[in-house]
Amino acid sequence: MEIKIMKNILDRNQNKAEEVRGLLKSKNVMMVNIISSPGAGKTTLLERTCEVLGSKFRIGVIEGDITTDRDARRLKKFNIPIVVINTEGGCHLDSHSISKVLDSFSLDDLDVLFVENVGNLICPSQFDLGETFKLAIISTAEGDDKPAKYPMLFREAKAVLLNKIDLLPYTNFNKLSFLKDLRNINGQVPVFEISCTSGEGLKAWFKWIEEQINAR
Amino acid sequence: MEIKIMKNILDRNQNKAEEVRGLLKSKNVMMVNIISSPGAGKTTLLERTCEVLGSKFRIGVIEGDITTDRDARRLKKFNIPIVVINTEGGCHLDSHSISKVLDSFSLDDLDVLFVENVGNLICPSQFDLGETFKLAIISTAEGDDKPAKYPMLFREAKAVLLNKIDLLPYTNFNKLSFLKDLRNINGQVPVFEISCTSGEGLKAWFKWIEEQINAR
Numbered sequence: 001m002e003i004k005i006m007k008n009i010l011d012r013n014q015n016k017a018e019e020v021r022g023l024l025k026s027k028n029v030m031m032v033n034i035i036s037s038p039g040a041g042k043t044t045l046l047e048r049t050c051e052v053l054g055s056k057f058r059i060g061v062i063e064g065d066i067t068t069d070r071d072a073r074r075l076k077k078f079n080i081p082i083v084v085i086n087t088e089g090g091c092h093l094d095s096h097s098i099s100k101v102l103d104s105f106s107l108d109d110l111d112v113l114f115v116e117n118v119g120n121l122i123c124p125s126q127f128d129l130g131e132t133f134k135l136a137i138i139s140t141a142e143g144d145d146k147p148a149k150y151p152m153l154f155r156e157a158k159a160v161l162l163n164k165i166d167l168l169p170y171t172n173f174n175k176l177s178f179l180k181d182l183r184n185i186n187g188q189v190p191v192f193e194i195s196c197t198s199g200e201g202l203k204a205w206f207k208w209i210e211e212q213i214n215a216r
Numbered sequence: 217m218e219i220k221i222m223k224n225i226l227d228r229n230q231n232k233a234e235e236v237r238g239l240l241k242s243k244n245v246m247m248v249n250i251i252s253s254p255g256a257g258k259t260t261l262l263e264r265t266c267e268v269l270g271s272k273f274r275i276g277v278i279e280g281d282i283t284t285d286r287d288a289r290r291l292k293k294f295n296i297p298i299v300v301i302n303t304e305g306g307c308h309l310d311s312h313s314i315s316k317v318l319d320s321f322s323l324d325d326l327d328v329l330f331v332e333n334v335g336n337l338i339c340p341s342q343f344d345l346g347e348t349f350k351l352a353i354i355s356t357a358e359g360d361d362k363p364a365k366y367p368m369l370f371r372e373a374k375a376v377l378l379n380k381i382d383l384l385p386y387t388n389f390n391k392l393s394f395l396k397d398l399r400n401i402n403g404q405v406p407v408f409e410i411s412c413t414s415g416e417g418l419k420a421w422f423k424w425i426e427e428q429i430n431a432r
Contacts, residue, residue, distance in 0.1 A: 005221055037254045038337050038366060039358025066338065068365055089368065091307060091338040119366070120338055121254050122282065122307040141357030141383060142255025149284055150254060150335070152305065167357060170383055172413065197388065 013127050017095035020102065020130025027107040029060075030216040031115060032209075033131035035153050037146075038119030040139040041163040043071045044196035046114055050078040052206050057111040057213055062101060064093040064118045071116060081105050092123035095130050112213050121146065125153040132216065133158035140164045140171050144178035151185050159190045159208065166195040229343050233311035236318065236346025243323040245276075246432040247331060248425075249347035251369050253362075254335030256355040257379040259287045260412035262330055266294040268422050273327040273429055278317060280309040280334045287332060297321050308339035311346050328429050337362065341369040348432065349374035356380045356387050360394035367401050375406045375424065382411040 024031050034042050050059055060081045063072040072084045083101045085093060093115065105113070115131065117124040125134065136157035138146050141164055147154040154160065160182065168175075182191065190208065194201035240247050250258050266275055276297045279288040288300045299317045301309060309331065321329070331347065333340040341350065352373035354362050357380055363370040370376065376398065384391075398407065406424065410417035 037335070037358075038362055039253065039355075065365060067367065070361055070365060089338075089342070091336070118338070119253070120307070120336055122305075122334070122336055123339075126305070139255075139357060141355060141380060142253075145286055146254055149286060150282060152282075164357065167383060167386055170386055 010126070013095050016099055017128035017130040020095055020099050021132075023102065024107070024113070024130065024132070027110070028216060029107050029110045029113055030213055031113045031129070031131045033115045033117060033124070033129050033134045034137065035117045035121070035124045035134055035157075036119065036137035037121050037139070037142055040119075040137045040142065041161075041196045042116045042119070042137055043074055045137060045161065045163070045194075046075060046116060048196050048199070048202055049114075049206070049209065050075065050080065052202075053210065053213075054078055054080065056210070058109055060105050060110045060113045062093075062098065062113065062115045064097075064116055066090070066118060081110075087118055091118055091120050092127050093117050093129055094127045098129045111216075121150040121153055125156055133212075135159055135161065137161045137163050140168045140173040143171075144174045145181070147178065147185055148181040154182055154185045154189075157186065157189060159192065160186075161205065162191060162193045163196055165193045165200055166198045226342070229311050232315055233344035233346040236311055236315050237348075239318065240323070240329070240346065240348070243326070244432065245323050245326045245329055246429055247329045247345070247347045249331050249333060249340070249345050249350045250353065251333045251337070251340045251350055251373075252335065252353035253337050253355070253358055256335075256353045256358065257377075257412045258332045258335070258353055259290055261353060261377065261379070261410075262291060262332060264412050264415070264418055265330075265422070265425065266291065266296065268418075269426065269429075270294055270296065272426070274325055276321050276326045276329045278309075278314065278329065278331045280313075280332055282306070282334060297326075303334055307334055307336050308343050309333050309345055310343045314345045327432075337366040337369055341372055349428075351375055351377065353377045353379050356384045356389040359387075360390045361397070363394065363401055364397040370398055370401045370405075373402065373405060375408065376402075377421065378407060378409045379412055381409045381416055382414045 063084045069084045192205045279300045408421045
């Protein structure tokens with residue numbers, strides 16, 4: 001019975017996701033669904049990205065959090081449209097919650113909408129939000145075994161950001177193992193080694209995301 | 217409708233959890249439900265703990281993972297009973313899966329059963345497994361805002377391990393903010409600052425967990 005209920009939930013989510021995708025396409029807005037463990041650096045990536053691309057593109061943000069608006073408050077300084085979705089215990093966003101808040105944005109005035117999903121490597125990858133693509137972030141401090149142990153996200157991501165590369169010397173993270181496991185799951189996915197705090201490697205990320213926005 | 221279904225699932229889980237708790241109590245086995253984000257150090261904590269307490273107590277382990285037996289393989293060297301539960305996409309263990317695998321253990325020959333839950337700060341804290349208590353692990357690399365943003369686990373935990381304390385100098389983790397937020401949620405919970413790789417602070421953890429086992 002639970003399997004049938006789960007299938008119904010996913011089917012309803014998928015239908016609404018296609019509706020959201022159609023609407024965003026008609027408005028020429030790219031939506032990026034950013035997924036990672038708690039504390040891998042989603043908000044700091046958005047801070048760096050708004051700093052550099054905020055003058056070139058019209059950016060909007062949806063902040064998914066269980067509770068609090070702490071992440072949103074970190075982005076207020078950029079004067080961009082931000083909407084917070086508090087899931088009140090829910091472990092992922094879904095397409096219905098996204099659909100509801102899209103009314104709060106003036107979509108004609110946006111190029112890209114970043115969705116910071118709830119910090120969770122599992123369920124967010126199972127719920128299509130109507131995004132243009134998913135972006136995976138993983139921190140070196142989490143260990144090199146994450147693609148093998150949590151394959152769903154890494155299979156679906158259009159790009160993988162290996163963040164906190166500045167911590168690499170202080171961890172036992174094995175980059176070769178990480179890449180080997182990742183390549184087994186998603187052979188061609190681009191990987192960017194970055195540090196959102198030191199700035200290392202971010203230029204390649206900015207170039208790539210800019211290309212994606214321009215090609216939307 | 218979804219709320220009613222969720223309530224049914226949680227009710228059924230709670231009933232089975234009480235059954236598990238009763239069984240373990242009758243066998244004088246303490247069960248610890250270890251919960252953290254992916255890569256916070258659950259398995260490494262178990263390695264260090266088995267090294268030091270393996271000669272004093274009869275330890276068993278249940279390894280919860282979405283897929284793979286990688287964590288279990290890291291513990292094989294201790295020659296202790298280990299059972300792997302692969303959730304196949306499920307984001308948490310539940311009491312039914314625990315109940316099923318308890319048959320694989322000789323409970324009369326155990327003092328403590330550590331359950332390494334699926335790496336996830338959210339759902340595992342909502343499903344009682346029949347454990348004696350929950351243990352929260354958080355790594356300094358995840359940031360100091362986690363208790364405020366993911367309060368459920370920190371409210372329920374009997375102890376909090378702040379792991380990767382060796383990485384503290386290389387992060388912007390603010391220990392005062394962390395403790396202030398944590399104290400707002402769970403005023404009296406003991407906090408152990410540890411590094412499972414350098415060994416720093418582990419003595420206090422060993423002493424505490426030994427006291428818990430002896431007092432069971």
